[in-house]
Amino acid sequence: MKEIVVISGKGGTGKTSITASFAMLGGADVVVADCDVDAADMHLLMQPDYNFADDFYSGEVAYIDQSNCISCGKCVDICRFDAISVKKKLYVVDPISCEGCGYCARVCPTKTIVNKNRLAGKWFISKIKTGSIMVHARLGIGADNSGKLVAKVKNEAKEIALEERKGFILVDGSPGIGCPVVSSLSGANFVVLVTEPSVSGLHDLKRVYELVKKFNIKAGCIINKADVNPGKCAEIAQFLTENDIVHLTDLPYDENFTRAMVLGQTMVEYDHGKLNELLTESWENVKKLSSG
Amino acid sequence: MTDPKPLKIAIASGKGGTGKTTLSTNLAAYIAEQHEVVLVDLDVEEPNSGLFFKGELIHEEAIFKMIPQWDEKKCTLCGICTKVCNYHAVIQLGPSILVFPELCHSCYACSELCPAAALPMIPKKTGMLRDFQTGKLHFVDGRLDIGEEQAVPLISKTKKYVAHKYGHVSIAIFDSPPGTSCPVMEATKDADFVILVTEPTPFGLHDLSLAVETMRALHKPFGVVVNRYGIGNDEVITYCREENIPVLAKIPNNRKIAELYSSGKLMYQDFPEIKKSLSQILEYCVKEAKGGRA
Structure with a gap:
């Protein structure tokens, strides 16, 4: 082949x-x-007949659970991608800028940041x-x-x-x-x-x-x-x-x-x-x- | 100028x-007939705008990205760096730590979380930035080194250079890479207005619809320029009408234009109707961007 x-x-x-x-x-x-x-x-x-279709996950994206966030700002300080900002006093992740390095989750003192798998696209097998x-x-x-x-x-x-x-x-x-x-x-x-x-x-x-x-x-x-x-x-x-x-x-x-x-x-x-x-x-x- | 902020137009x-x-270079040259303008080629994998101008090189610099470098003497082989790297760019092989620069995203996690400070960040060259001038036109391009895989950091640094050096110039045009993924987002995310160039063919329409989704995800105001108008079919025009997307200009399909482009020549001076289109496009961008800021 x-x-x-x-x-x-x-x-x-x-x-x-x-x-x-x-x-x-x-x-x-x-x-x-x-x-x-x-x-x-x-x-x-x-x-193509799109006979088979499946989601493709690749990499991660940070997610902040607001209920446990103590607004310490550590995540903003360490993020090299300017992906976390404060909006209406809440710390939020911009999923487009986030590169999923996971650094913020590691430094978060209340473990309120988690990384989720990122849906990167779909793939197909077709006749x-x-x-x-x-x-x-x-x-x-x-x-x-x-x-x-x-x-x-x-x-x-x-x-x-x-x-x-x-x-x-x-x-x-x-x-x-x-x-x-x-x-x-x-x-x-x-x-x-x-x-x-x-x-x-x-x-x-x-x-x-x-x-x-x-x-x-x-x-x-x-x-x-x-x-x-x-x-x-x-x-x-x-x-x-x-x-x-x-x-x-x-x-x-x-x-x-x-x-x-x-x-x-x-x-x-x-x-x-x-x-x-x-x-x-x-x-x-x-x-x-x-x-x- | 009442507005001190430059107008940033991205062409994608x-x-x-x-x-x-073609649109970026002709539009920039047209504006430069009267006003100072900066044209920035952010298609760093295959930068072509520079082929259309003969200018004087006024500045050149290497562009770096930061990567960790292992300091054997300080390292205690605790393994934290390999655990915190989400990109598998830092691995341990026996008594050594290996760094794979092409996988590294410069997040600094390994370096800053290392308890022994054994992974200081050092610069690694990924490309070149060049800055030319001809008349009222400033031309800046980023050029990725062959074998380097990440365009985004170079795009970002080229934009920073322009913002710093040409913040006083009232119009900046950014020639963006093709596609819809991260390099395009990086190239267009700071623009005041985005022009999407397409052709009236099934491929053109399909890829335009992806680009439109991208611009909507970025909440950018945008319009469409249909190039090679006359070939293919009317579906792009119908699509724009149904989606309420302004069509800023239709550039006719003309073999002469392709020939001029192929020789690295600008074409608007030879085609009065195109000069008129450029002036309309510019007028629209200025109006839209001002409206967007008010």
Whole structure:
């Protein structure tokens, strides 16, 4: 079983549209993991049935039982997150600022502060239209996207793939280079980097590739909307060569991406011409490279 | 100015790549034609605003977060530090205490509860802050070091720098990270007004609705700018109408705009209708923020 992770550094480069097309092409042999839990969109194209749903708890949040509070103020003094304030003479915790370190509960002389488990989101196992299974999630509003929910989604997908003897796990990662991305990269066999030929696209590609290098994972790159800036495109191609990143393909700027999305379709369902051909070719290549 | 407090506008979006940076940079440059303005890039994982300006670097500093450092000589191996750390960032391995900086949230519990004062807090570099100037525009960005996982402390310190150094500038624009989780909350929580940038597509709408929930949880006044207007469908506009969310501007879908952006160029000077949109957006923010404070 091979694990393929699709990331982009920069948002809006077409990562999810491309991942969805790969999922469609891979069909029953690919378990999909939507690890962009902060703004998950895969479900809009995959027709999930939400067959299984469960709450996900991660970390803690402080809670002050007002009846025993003696207003000593110790908790406010030690909190490094400015999460406790005095409102109408009552000491209250702002659950958004609280990072659940538990320090306040430890110094409270009347033991009136307790830590409660924090509901961080929900996660799902769904049958999807590709004939396979998708593990996906929804992070709670303002929740700490520490990568724990990402790890949960990925591990569940891995277990399912092993149990059902699937060939691949396909992971839609999140933008950026922080904890959720680090979490989606760990254990991958191959990384697909989706970029666009813009100053931001190249800048972000370089940063996210620095991270990929730390994990020592083989990578390939798709340049989306390649014809928007041929000069920048050549610059990216050169970066790929210099860093031994496989240049998988160039996709043209095509509003069919949006038209397909509006219909809830993947690109390979909507388009039966050039784009379909390029995506199919890339997917075959990615499969081969991840197994090599 | 009758109001000494600067107006803080945060530009955010649920979905990435909808045009946050395009709007932030163009709006800031437009304002800077006449007024002093500070543009702050808080998308510290992938900061891009700086690619659109050539300014003079006037200040640069490393940003640190505090982590405990084990002092072997003082340590009695009582184990309290490992028990009080909720993040498993401090563990005991045989006769040694190990600290995992990337797991540490800088809560100070281990350090201050250590009876032997064997875990003093020391600074660890997590990123860089840079401050540029070009004309009336000040540009500040935070940049997370590769491999560092926590964006929030760097966002918080970048904001503090701006508040301290540019408290006198009447308008500050904050380019926020994408998503709806903690870095976005940190980047937008002090703003007077938040602009959510979206695109009229199913992904755009879905992620906008998450961003709207986030802003409502923060009790922030906000409005929407629809970018790439004309592609996709009308559902974003319908959603805003049904939810009573003001649509501040619609920026047309235009390949030329994408091309200018791709080369790191501002676009409002080439498109009079966009210049007009910027002026409307600004006017709305000023009015809303004043109303909110009165």
